[in-house]
Structure formats: structure tokens, C-alpha cells
Amino acid sequence: MAAPSPQPRKPVILTVDDDPAVSRAVARDLRRRYGADFRIMRAENGPDALAALNELKLRGETVAVFIADHRMPQMTGIEFLEAAMDLFPLARRVLLTAYADTHAAIDAINIVDLDHYLLKPWDPPEEKLYPVIDALIEAWRQTGDRAIPHTKIIGHPWNARSSEVREFLARNRLYYTWFRADEPKGRQLLEAAGLDDSTLPVVITEQGTTLVAPTDAELGATLGLSTTPAEDFYDLVVVGGGPAGLAAAVYGASEGLKTVLIERTATGGQAGQSSRIENYLGFPDGVAGSQLAERARRQAEKFDAELITAAEVVGLDVDGAARTVHLSDGRSIGTRAVILAMGVAYRELPADGCSELTGAGVYYGATTSVAADCDGEEVFVIGGANSAGQAAMHLSRTAEKVHIVCRRTLEDSMSHYLIQQIRATGNIVERPYTVVHAVRGNGHLERICLQDLRTGERDEHRCGRMFIFIGAEPRTDWVEQAGIARDDHGFILAGPDLRDVAGWTLDRPPHQLETSVPGVFVAGDVRANSAKRVAAAVGEGSMTVMLVHRYLAEA
Template identity: 75%
Template sequence: MPMTRPTSPDPQRKPVMLTVDDDPAVSRAVARDLRRHYGEANRIVRAESGPDALDTLRQLKLRGETVAMLVADYRMPQMTGIEFLEAAMDLYPAAKRVLLTAYADTHAAIDAINVVDLDHYLLKPWDPPEEKLYPVIDELLDAWRRAPERPIPHTKVIGHRWSARSWEVRDFLARNGLYYTWFASDEPVGEQLLQAAGEDGKRLPVVVTEHGDPLVEPSDAELADTLGLTTTPSQDFYDLIVVGGGPAGLAAAVYGASEGLRTVLIETTATGGQAGQSSKIENYLGFPDGVSGSQLAERARRQAEKFGAELITARTATALEINGPKRTIRFDDGGSIDAHAIIVATGVAYNELTADGCETLKGRGVHYGAAVSIASECEGEEVYVIGGANSAGQAAMYLSREAKSVTIVVRAPSLEASMSHYLIQQIEQRPNITVRTCTEVHCAIGSDYLERLTLIDNRTGQTDDVTCARMFIFIGAAPRTEWLKDVLARDDHGFILTGPDLRNVCGWTLDRPPHHLETSVPGVFVAGDVRSESAKRVAAAVGEGSMAVMLVHRYLAES
């Protein structure tokens, strides 16, 4: 299944016709005659041994190219033509297969029809080709074109449907707008790609780049480096470091860079944050028809880069240090960067469900959040959405397009207290969405993947076993600010205190009061959901991101 914001696949990539013969003169002659007649519509590739030809086919497979025809000489050292064609079938089963034979070897060619499902055998010499070669090849190419293999020149992901890391890789690529096609490791094309990569399927996922380079069980940083995302800051010192790439962080990057600050944004996974995973945001100013979170994030990312902000992906901030007027961010790989000022906009992460079985089945039917890429996988399935906030409602609406049924499970007696009115109305009008109130998940059940849930009514204590293919969890959120606990003042839940909320907090060192979004450390500001008592809405986060930049300017003017 492809994911979009691609660099589009090249529609002009020509099908390959590969010839293999150990006699260089014969090899050149075959290639010459094929190129003369078919070179305009096809790419003619030649090899002079079976092993070399197989290596070429593996490279072509990994690069996503199609092979229309294989022409192999019967008598070759190391590997006969029949042995080559038999091995080649595992990589390109749809390619037409032709064996070149001398008159004395026609019996072998006839035997090959049963061994490798041979399409034709040609006697050498084939002169004149207009009579003995081209009519045969024309007929075979016509047959291939009636059911051609499609080129896949972009990134390919081969993994197991119920592998947690396979889902994480797909989510990383999708959220970063990197085009890919997904193949299950136990399906024919997936098996062919694994064979071409020299893998047996025990180490998954395997990501094959558009250049044909296989990455086995890659980390996010390895994916980012290989696929062209920026992972290293170009400078050691900036005016402004923005930590977090959600709406607040992107707004800060746009306004910081547009107002002349040397600005760098650091993001662990992908720009957009939780909002970037939303299928449709309908209450954001200026988008009366709604906008997907990924579209909003992509536009903001382009806007930030247009003004000169650097966007760094797959780097995790692990420490904040204060050294006089310099503020330092340290990364998990040991690197660091410095700046005059910092805006923390790391948002929040969904709390994990503690019900039995959820941890074991995480990534194998149990998901936190709901990437848009998952919806098509839910066709005909019974899925459950746990949580009653807007993010849960948006996910339920989107999943209901493909799923057989969607059930929203909430502990509260209704959705009114936590979900916007417009979403509640949409949910009520969608026939395949059901809401179960005063209900919680007691346990998740499944062997290799999620199969059932046990729900419990928190009024009566009664339990109910239900069939469930996937469960998407949106329960509460935590700020994940442990890396800042010894530096910045936080509330009892870990959210960062700012401005007036710092009145009763020790540690403020300046004569002036802290600015509205300033933390307990001068020059370090906070925007968005990670701030204590924030509004937890996209528009509020964007507003705070832009406002924080204004306060950074004030701070710099005072310093």
C-alpha cells in the first residue's frame, strides 16, 4: 500500500529485456538484434554468465524495475541456461523465458518446457532475425503486456503485518511524507524482494530504497539519513532552538525564521505531532472544509523552510543545560547545539492502557493514536477506539470509511464533556459507529495478534467479550518532560510552568517577572500542549508558538 507526499514514480522507466550468454560474440549479437528492434520501448541488458545475470536481476528487483523477457543460452559454464531461468523465476515469475540452443540440444530445450515453464526456444543461428527472432519475441512481448508487472521505483517496505516495528517504520515514513509501497513478507512479491536482498525473512522489516539499497531492521535515524531527511544541524550556535515539531513548534519555526532569527527545529519522529496524525481537522480557522493534520503540517514545514529555518528529524533531545547566557540542548547520540533562546514545544504523548494483554499486543492490533495509513488495513474489520476526546472522534470517523464497524469506548457517561459538538453530531449520523459509555477495557486477548477484547461496565461490573481486529487508544496524555525535571519547574503532572504560574516557585533569578510563556529559566520558553494549563487545541498551539517568538525577541533585547 503506497503512502503519499511522494517524489512520484518515474512513468518512463522501460521494461528490461535481459540476455545471458557466455560467448561474448553471441551475447553482443543477441543484444544488438534486440536493441535494433526493441530498444526504443525496452532497455536491453546483457550478462555473460548465469550468476552475473542473477545478480543483475536482484539489483533490478530491489530498484523496482520490471523485466519483460529473459533470453538465456543453454550451454554455459557455472550455470546452464535452464538453471538460470529456474532461479530467475523466483525473482521475476511473470517474465517471458526464451532458451537459445544449438540443434543438438533441442531435446534439452523441450525438457526445459516442463522444468521452467519455457515460453520458447530458439535455434542458433537465428538469422535473419526478421524471420526467426522478431516474430517470436513480438508474440511473447504482446502476451507480457496483457498482464505486465508494474514498476515500483520508490521505497519498498517488506515486513510482517503483525510486527510492531514494521508498523513503526511505516508510520515514520508516512508521517515524514516519504512515498513507499508495503509488501507482506509472506506474499509473493515480498518473498521475491527478500530473496533479492539476500534475506530469509527472519529479520524484519527490510526497507529497500529507490536506488535498490536494502536496510535491514533500520532505526529511525538510519531511515532518515538514507532517505534524505536532514538529521544534522548545519551550525553549532543559533539564535533560537525549537524542540518539537507539532503545530506550536512549526509556528515558532515559521515566525522565528521569518523575523530574522537563526532558527533550528528539532523533532524526534516527524513534524506535525499528534495533530499531524489527525485525518481531518474541521474547526481550524480558515479551512471551512477541514484539513488533514498531515496537510497542515506539510504546509507549515514548507513555510518554515522557505523562511530559512532548519528542520532536523530523528534526533531526540535528552538534556537542557544553562551555561551563562548560552542554552544547550544535548542529544541522545552525544551531540549538542547551543542558542541564545529555546522554545520547548514537545507536546504530549498518549497514556498507555494498563489492561492485561495491551503491552504484549502493542503494534499487533493494539495501536496508540491512529495514523491515516492504517485505515485501508481495516477494511471489513471490527475496530475499537478507546477515548472520548476530539482525536478519538476524528479517528473513528476516518476508520469508519473502511472498517465494518467502529466502536468508541469511553469511561464517561457521554461524549459531551470531552468532544466538540460538531464531531458528536457526525458520529451520531455514521451508521457503523457505536458509542459505549461508562465502559473500560478489561483485557486484550490474542496469540500472535489482537483477536478479542473483554470490556467491563463501570456501573454494574459486568463484562462482555467482543471480537476486535484492532484497537486504537486515545486515553489522556502525558508531557514526557522527564529530561527537563532538574532544570525547569513543572506541575504535579509534569507539564511545564510558565509566566504567572511561577509566582510561588523558587528559582527565578531576574528582577523582572517572567514573560507569559517563559519558564523558570530565563530565555527558555514553552508553547503548546506541554505547557501547564494549555488549551490543548491546534489553534491555541499555533498561537502560542508565534507568541513565544515575540517574547524571545523581548528577551534578546533585554539581554
């Protein structure tokens, strides 16, 4: 993910000497000359210095120069430099020696690729110390490391949880740097944390905190997201942070309701994962889903809506006018009204081998982090609606070839403007009247087996990654115990759709977007017969707040 301009961190010059007086003198002379541009650190033995280096590595800092005394107990200067090279291989290395130890310094040139050795004492530093360090710093600046001030993820592209963690951070606008565990930088970070590649993914925060295969809730809490409501009671609880939920939070908070929005993953919903939305009113050049979600999130916070991330609603109790929302962590909050805007989840592809390779080449949706890894690959997009078309256009920028596989033709379910764009893109291939029969791979996706619905013929193709958009299903099982009516597919019924549904308890008819439980409203894709468009979701989310006010005035 693109990182903001961080506060620059000074690179480190580290000196190690077991004689406290010498250690202080070296640090003093270095600080006098280089303190404005470098952080001068000192240690009085090798093990302490290595422990400090591990901390620096985990925090993403970098070291420019090591200056180590040769004769030290526990660990000689050469032994220290040999170990330090594993952590910061590009740092320049200086050995402090007495005249009698010059032979050791010469040997060290071969052992640790020593850059220089200095005889003690080095007075005056202007003649004997600074010219040496100046030259080493200049050489380091040409080839040396740069600090990595952001959160670091060490994982593997075919590790499913690694992909999920990258996407969680990206969608929540938490900047990170990605390292493969099978490459030198990743291995160095794992070793600094005392871990290996059996524990992936590993997340190391900017402060050096290490998380091993963390849950979304652990990530959110550690990295500063709000993961638990601050209060026990609200005027309005919005469940779901897609366009409908965000619109409801904006209008609810701006019109004086004490509002909390609870989202299980990241604000934006499926729309937030869209590479570009081109038919949303007011954006003639299109807008990235993540950008739209971020603007809506900031707008909601401006009006003091409370946004909770990585928390899941699992139950709703209704007792007269009281509504109680239950979270997966066991906490409950009371509210006067509820808006259900949970959106939908991608429908699973029933092809042979698909579930085993999910997250290892098989993906639901085209996540930002995974799409960036498709450079030069042949990829397949499964589905024929707008979300599939937008993903295909986005992937075509880097992938060698993009195949769109759909059961019918694009004209059956995709917007005309998007079809035109796809057919004008040379590396996108349409495969109509086709389904995925099976996927193959050893640890990750390698081949895809397609079946022609007209002829029944099957053929296999090499495939680097497959992105699935075959419709969506609501996650609404938990609302049933509250008496909220759903249709045969699990979508929530509201307003006029409740005419033939028993259970309505009031003399008045339900409001337009009110569910079978008074005071509980529904908006967006989770509503039965909704338009499944971003603009419609935003409109419904806004409209529910007007209906909430009407309900509260009647109560």
C-alpha cells in the same frame, strides 16, 4: 501511502550467453529494435545474470523477457531460467539453442514453462527474432509486472516495528510500497536480499540499499532527511515539530533569527496524525493533519528554518546567557534562546495484556498505515475526546463496525459538531461508562474484554484492532536538570503560573510564555493549563517568537 508520479523506468530485456561475440550480437539486435522502450542488459554466465536480477529486484525494477543460451558452463540456460523465474515469474522466457539441442528446448517447455526457443543463428532478425520478441512483449504487457520505483518495506501487520516503520515513512512524506513477508512478492524480495522473515522489518531503498530492522535515525539518514544540525550555534532552537513548534520555526526564521527545529519522529506531532481537523480557522471543509503539517513544514523551509528529524533532545545546560542543547547522539549545539514545544505522548492503557500486544493490534493513535488495514474488521476506539472522534469517523469508512469506548459520555469532552457526525454514521456504536478490562490474543489482538462502570459487568467481543486515545502525558523529565519548573503532572509552568515557584533570578517578571529559566519559552500542549487545540498551539508558537525578540533585546 499514495505515491507521486515517479519517473518511469524502462523494463529490462536480459540476454545471457557465454560467447562474447554472440552476446554482443543479441544485445545489438535487441537494442536496435527495442532500445527506446526497454533497457537491454547482457551477461556472459548464469551466476552473473542472477546477481544482476537480484539487484533489479531490490531496486523495484522489472524484467519483460529473458533470452538465455542453452549450452553455458557453470549453469545451463534451462537452470538459469528456472532460477530467474523465482525472481520475475511473469517475465517471458526464450532459450537459444543449436539444431542438435532442440530436444532440450522441448524438454524445457515443461521444466521452466518456456515461451519460445530460437535456433542460432537467427539472421535476419527482422524475420526470425523480432516477430518472436514482439509477440512475447505484447503478452507480457497484458499480464506482466510493473516497476516499483519507491522504497519497499517487507514486514508483517502483527510485527510492531513494521507498523512503526510504515508510520515513520508516511508521516515524513517518504513514499513506499508495502509487502507482507508471508506473501509471494514479499518472499521474493527477502530472498533477493538474502534474508528471511526472522529479520523483519526489511526496508529496501529505491537504489537497492537494504536496511534490516532500522532505527528511525538510520531510516531518516538513508532516505535523505536531515538528521543532524548543520551548525554549532543558532539564535533559536525549537524543540518539537508539532503545530506550536512549526509556527515558532516559521515566525522565528521569517523574522531574521537563525532557527533550527529538532523533532524526534516527524513534523506535525499528534495533530499531524489526525485524519481531519474541521474546526481550524480558514479551512471550512476541514484539513487533514498531515496536509496541514506538510504545508507548515514547507513554509518553514521557505524562510530557511533548518528542520531536523529523527533526532532527540535529551538535555539543556544553562550558563549565564548561554544555552546548550544536547542530543541523544552525543552532539551539542549552542543557542541564544530555546522554545520547548515537545507536545505530549499518548497515555498508556493499563488493561491486562495491553503492553504485550502493542503494535500487534493494539495501537496508540490511529496511524495512517494501520487504519488502511482495517477493511471489513470490527475495531474499537478507546477515548471520548476529539482525537478519538476523528479517528472513529476515519475508521468508519473501511471498518465493518467501530465501537467508541469511553468512561463517561461523548458530551463530556468531544466537540458538538463531531458528536453529530458520529451519531449520523450507521456503523459507529457508542459505549459510554465503559472501560477496557483486558485484551486477549495469540501473537495479535483477537478479543477485548469490557467492563460497565455502572454495573460492574464484563463481556468479551471479537476485535481486529484497538486504537487508544485516553489522554496524554508530557515527556519532560529531561528539563528538570536545567531547573525548569513543572507541575505535578510534568507539564511545564510559564508566565503567571510561576508566581509561587522559587528560582526566578531576574528583577523583571517572566514573560507570558517564559519558563522558570530566562530565555527558555514553552508553547503548545506541553505547557501547563494549555488549551490542547491546534489553533491555540499555533498561536502560542507564534507568540513565543515575539517574546524571544523581547528577551534578546533585554539581554
